[in-house]
Amino acid sequence: MDDEEAVRAFICEALTQAGYRTTHAGDGREAIRVLLSRRVDLLITDLLMPEQDGLETVLYVRKHFPTLNVIAISGGDPAYLSVARKLGARALLRKPFSANELAVAVDSICPPASHSGSGMPGAEEDSASQG
Numbered sequence: 001m002d003d004e005e006a007v008r009a010f011i012c013e014a015l016t017q018a019g020y021r022t023t024h025a026g027d028g029r030e031a032i033r034v035l036l037s038r039r040v041d042l043l044i045t046d047l048l049m050p051e052q053d054g055l056e057t058v059l060y061v062r063k064h065f066p067t068l069n070v071i072a073i074s075g076g077d078p079a080y081l082s083v084a085r086k087l088g089a090r091a092l093l094r095k096p097f098s099a100n101e102l103a104v105a106v107d108s109i110c111p112p113a114s115h116s117g118s119g120m121p122g123a124e125e126d127s128a129s130q131g
Contacts (some may be wrong), residue, residue, distance in 0.1 A: 001024065001025040001026070001027065001028065001030070001043065001044065001051075001054070001056065002024075002026070002045075002046040002049070002073070003026055003027055003046065003049040003050060004046075005026075005093075007046070008024045008026070010044045010081040010099070011024075011044060011102065012024055013043075014098075014099035014102050014103060015103070015105060015106060017032055017099070018099075018103045018106065020106065020108075020110070021130065023038070023040075026049075027049050027050065027053075027083045028045075028049065028050055028051065028052030028053060028054065028056055028057035028060070029051055031043065031045065031057055031062040032052075032057065032060060033065075035065060035068070036047050037062070040068065041068070041069060041110055042068070042069045042070070042071065042106065042109060042110055043057075043061060043068055043069070043070045043071070044070075044071045044073060044102075044106075045057055045058065045070065045071070045072055045073065046073050046074060046095075047073070047076065047080045047081070047084055048074060048075075048076045048080065049073040054072060054074075054080075054084065055080065055083060055084060058070055058072065058084055058087045058089060059087060061088075062087060062088045069070070069087060069090050069109045069110070070084075070089045070090060071089060071090065071091040071093060071105055071106065071109070072084035072085070072089040072091075072093070073090070073092075073093045073094075073095055073097070074092075074094065074095060075094070075095030075096070078094065081094065084115060091104050091105040091108060091109060093105055
């Protein structure tokens with residue numbers, strides 16, 4: 001989830017190339033709607049966004065989806081990433097990051113062997129989604 005369409009597209013493309021299925025959301029409210037409508041194994045969230053930001057969303061996820069893995073990303077103050085870690089984010093990425101850095105972080109949480117089958121991140125692929 002990221003409010004910048006280009007970042008969502010980059011993440012989606014990088015993870016698709018790495019063998020993952022993805023869907024996207026532009027803010028926390030949209031992400032929660034996705035989480036309530038389909039099985040998702042991993043949430044990648046920007047922290048600074050309008051509407052409902054990533055930290056609020058991580059708090060919601062910890063309460064309602066306690067086993068959901070979270071990767072926090074941010075180009076803002078590094079303190080936000082520290083807060084996300086304390087709230088339960090399993091990995092942190094500082095913007096800008098490469099496709100390889102993203103894949104390494106995701107693979108550390110969802111190993112490549114799990115790419116095939118129904119346990120993929122974003123198990124319901126949204127072919128119109130790109131990030």
